[in-house]
Amino acid sequence: MNASRKTRVVLSAIAIIVGVLLVAPTLVVIPMGFTDKRSLTFPPSGWSLRWYEEFFSNPEWIGSLGNSIAIAIAVTVLAVVLGTLAAVALVRSRVPASGAINLLALAPLVVPIVVVGVGVYAMFLQWRLVGTFFGFVVAHTVLAVPYVVITVSASLRTMDWGLLRAASSLGAGPWRAFRRVTLPQIAGGVAAGALFAFITSFDETVVSLFLASSELRTLPVQMYGSVTRDTDPTIATASSLILVITTGLLLATLLRRKKHA
Amino acid sequence: MRGLALLAPLLVLLILCFVVPVAEIIRRSFVVDSEFGLEAYSALLGNEVFWTILGRTFGVAIVTTLVCALLAYPYAYLMTVVSPRTRNLMMLIVMIPFWTSLMVRTYSWLVLLQDSGPIVGFLRGIGFEGVTLIRTTTGVMIGMVQILLPFMVLPLYNSLAGIDRRLLGAASVLGARPFRAFRRVYLPLSLPGVFAGSVLVFILSLGFYITPAILGSPKNSLISQLIVERISDRLDWSSGGAMSLILFLLTIVIVGLSSRFVNLSKVYGGAA
Numbered sequence: 001m002n003a004s005r006k007t008r009v010v011l012s013a014i015a016i017i018v019g020v021l022l023v024a025p026t027l028v029v030i031p032m033g034f035t036d037k038r039s040l041t042f043p044p045s046g047w048s049l050r051w052y053e054e055f056f057s058n059p060e061w062i063g064s065l066g067n068s069i070a071i072a073i074a075v076t077v078l079a080v081v082l083g084t085l086a087a088v089a090l091v092r093s094r095v096p097a098s099g100a101i102n103l104l105a106l107a108p109l110v111v112p113i114v115v116v117g118v119g120v121y122a123m124f125l126q127w128r129l130v131g132t133f134f135g136f137v138v139a140h141t142v143l144a145v146p147y148v149v150i151t152v153s154a155s156l157r158t159m160d161w162g163l164l165r166a167a168s169s170l171g172a173g174p175w176r177a178f179r180r181v182t183l184p185q186i187a188g189g190v191a192a193g194a195l196f197a198f199i200t201s202f203d204e205t206v207v208s209l210f211l212a213s214s215e216l217r218t219l220p221v222q223m224y225g226s227v228t229r230d231t232d233p234t235i236a237t238a239s240s241l242i243l244v245i246t247t248g249l250l251l252a253t254l255l256r257r258k259k260h261a
Numbered sequence: 262m263r264g265l266a267l268l269a270p271l272l273v274l275l276i277l278c279f280v281v282p283v284a285e286i287i288r289r290s291f292v293v294d295s296e297f298g299l300e301a302y303s304a305l306l307g308n309e310v311f312w313t314i315l316g317r318t319f320g321v322a323i324v325t326t327l328v329c330a331l332l333a334y335p336y337a338y339l340m341t342v343v344s345p346r347t348r349n350l351m352m353l354i355v356m357i358p359f360w361t362s363l364m365v366r367t368y369s370w371l372v373l374l375q376d377s378g379p380i381v382g383f384l385r386g387i388g389f390e391g392v393t394l395i396r397t398t399t400g401v402m403i404g405m406v407q408i409l410l411p412f413m414v415l416p417l418y419n420s421l422a423g424i425d426r427r428l429l430g431a432a433s434v435l436g437a438r439p440f441r442a443f444r445r446v447y448l449p450l451s452l453p454g455v456f457a458g459s460v461l462v463f464i465l466s467l468g469f470y471i472t473p474a475i476l477g478s479p480k481n482s483l484i485s486q487l488i489v490e491r492i493s494d495r496l497d498w499s500s501g502g503a504m505s506l507i508l509f510l511l512t513i514v515i516v517g518l519s520s521r522f523v524n525l526s527k528v529y530g531g532a533a
Binding site: 004007011012014015018019021022023025026027028029032040041042043081082083085086088089090092093094095096098101104105107108110111112113114115116117118119120121122123124138139141142145196199202203205206210220223224227228235236239242243246247250251254 | 263264265267268270271272274275277278279280281282283284285286289332333335336338339351353354355356357358360361362363364365366368369370371372373375377378379407410411439464467468470471474475485488489492493498501502505508509512513516
């Protein structure tokens with residue numbers, strides 16, 4: 001008993017250290033965003049709001065935030081539509097080579113991102129899609145769609161198919177049955193997929209570095225440029241905003257799910 | 262037939278924006294001066310810098326995977342024995358970094374690891390003078406371990422949660438001490454989960470770009486940095502393409518060999 005108690009204490013101590021390691025390092029961006037000097041010194045020696053002012057007034061920063069949000073919204077819509085249709089087909093219909101298609105849909109999660117980046121760069125240069133909104137949206141959708149396929153497939157597997165048969169025997173057409181019966185049942189999976197698609201696009205850096213031009217760049221590209229060029233603390237401000245937005249979205253989804261559970 | 266119509270839009274997108282681009286980069290690796298040739302590969306095989314960087318990439322991936330496994334195991338184990346409330350909190354602690362921007366997390370390590378930063382300051386305080394972390398391979402690995410840790414915890418927890426804990430009780434009834442019961446019963450049952458997490462962290466480490474590019478330096482670059490340098494800076498598509506194919510094949514072979522143990526839908530489904 002005593003030995004197992006000791007084990008438990010040691011385990012808890014390790015778990016607390018791991019938990020702190022997971023969360024704490026990223027929090028340094030919050031005080032860094034309020035520093036008063038143009039330096040990387042942590043903790044900051046004095047405080048100011050000048051980097052927040054800079055972020056919201058400099059078109060390079062606020063403009064790239066706007067681009068990121070607009071691209072992420074378009075990616076979310078496209079990925080949710082394509083991913084949900086595909087998940088319905090993969091789970092429900094007998095499609096030839098569905099195993100191979102499923103593998104292809106998940107492949108963007110494991111193929112090295114740099115290989116995707118240089119490949120997309122090569123083709124999009126030929127197709128004149130580098131530096132275009134459309135180019136960003138389709139390239140990000142490839143990376144975001146696996147999450148939608150996974151979450152929607154999971155909820156399709158647990159839904160009650162008897163209801164769908166009942167709907168069609170009562171005379172509902174396939175589209176009406178999908179909209180009124182299937183969709184409400186898989187709404188949780190679709191919402192989770194949408195959230196992950198949005199975050200994937202919003203955070204994507206490597207492919208975006210290849211697609212960006214001086215006229216069109218996203219927030220992570222602007223941050224990457226800033227961090228490799230100088231020690232502008234505006235990046236810490238941008239990081240704080242991203243951290244707050246991402247955490248807020250996650251907490252909101254989890255709380256919502258808890259209420260429904 | 263209706264199934265194919267539902268799949269068609271996604272297939273068109275994946276073929277045009279994923280399959281064709283990857284195939285194109287592979288094609289270019291076999292083209293030298295607009296003719297078919299294997300010169301890019303023969304040049305790489307004889308290039309010492311390439312072998313050094315490939316070796317370093319593997320070394321970093323192995324160390325990162327091992328450290329992640331050692332840190333994640335006790336955490337994931339504890340998640341299976343605590344109250345549901347604590348488990349939800351522990352899950353949240355894994356999910357927040359999992360979904361926090363890689364760029365943000367890498368930047369925070371840049372702040373922490375620099376020469377005037379708190380970690381080097383602390384090390385100096387306890388007597389380690391002249392330690393440098395930024396722009397070193399060690400610094401890159403510290404960042405990578407922390408960034409990839411959730412990818413180890415999630416599959417590991419999935420696997421540990423499925424182990425029947427009554428087996429431990431059975432082992433102790435039969436006279437096994439706790440450590441022996443753990444080593445002979447629990448540990449072997451948990452190995453598929455350790456393996457799944459390790460494969461995932463390993464292949465992600467092999468292809469990591471942003472973190473080594475920011476925390477490291479061109480002097481200790483990894484394979485992804487070399488690919489970008491060849492293509493963006495030197496416009497050498499055949500050499501960059503050849504390295505891309507090598508990295509791609511290494512990843513596919515590892516994923517293929519381990520596909521029995523690694524279910525991607527489960528890993529990411531757990532995160533969803």
